[in-house]
Amino acid sequence: MSPRQADTRQRALDVALELFAEQGYEKTSLREIAERLDVTKAALYYHFASKEALLAGIVDRLVEPADELVTWSQTQPRTTEFRQEYLRRLAALLQGQWSRWISFVQQNQPTLRDHTEAGQKMQSRLLLLCAPIIEPDAVLQDQLRSLLGLLAVYLGNLAPASAMLRSLGFEATPEELTVAAMDVALELVGERTSRRS
Amino acid sequence: MSPRQADTRQRALDVALELFAEQGYEKTSLREIAERLDVTKAALYYHFASKEALLAGIVDRLVEPADELVTWSQTQPRTTEFRQEYLRRLAALLQGQWSRWISFVQQNQPTLRDHTEAGQKMQSRLLLLCAPIIEPDAVLQDQLRSLLGLLAVYLGNLAPASAMLRSLGFEATPEELTVAAMDVALELVGERTSRRS
């Protein structure tokens, strides 16, 4: 492939991710993708054997950064400090490159469940991302608190989620929400004082 | 309509809800609905002007119980005790008739966003259901805690959610999860002791 022009396969993955995230897999036709690429449908079929192969290609690329975070987390001790650092890294990712990843997953949850190959790959990563902050030996309530802490980070750092929160009457800027959510999250994943002694 | 046989319109709404919740709006064809009803597509068009009208009919029925709960909540004082009772009622509904409602909404979120009429009706109800437990005068952190409490109830009382939790390594029965989730939820919507004095 020439250095000046990304090859069609890569561009197709970019365009398809954007369209799938925006309007969903089913509602996006190969014609539409081809038009944006300024090639024909048939040309697309040269690079991808099927529409499903396009989906699989996207999933493979999206799963990569998730695996990196999880790999890092496995080198760390499972302390409260680690869990808090983990949430901070997650927040940074959610604000950055992952906003697109989440849109894609949200928009295509039912679709992904059907295409078992791609769907299971995605789901396994979502579960792996939750696992590091859940203390296996903690009581069930504390495990749930940790998970809710993760959800708080999620709510505080994704544009659509914080838009929803504001329409619920949260009179705060997105930045204030992010700070407050991290505040609550860090508390939820922190050490427990003996609560029901 | 005869007393022995529910009229086709009602049966169609039942069948459509079931199929839409199970496999999604787009993936469900009018042919499929008609076949289950043992009538033809054309007969279906006698009762509903379009596929979209079928969707609108379903949404109207589903929104009803949500409005009842919200109406009740508006007669109540906004105390901690009220919020806790609200969560209990919500939990009861989630375990009962609403499991289907949630499936339908989850499965068709993107679809509902497109069909603005039906989608906005659904979304407004989801927001209204969150509103009663959010204290307008509380600090942002406490508002978030209340919202997370609601999410905890959600996680603890829906079959798919609790299945996910178990695959995350929560070694608990669905019943134990429900109890623990309510435990955490009640705490999150409860009064704050001055936490950072």
Add this chain to the structure above:
DNA sequence: GTCTATAAGTAGATAGAC
């Protein structure tokens, strides 16, 4: 109120020229 028949359109996918 339900039927048959069909219109009109779009989808994913393929064959074969260049």
Add this chain to the structure above:
DNA sequence: GTCTATCTACTTATAGAC
């Protein structure tokens, strides 16, 4: 690697008989 042209299999929706 990309094209034109086409195939097959749907879809929603309508017209008009019974």
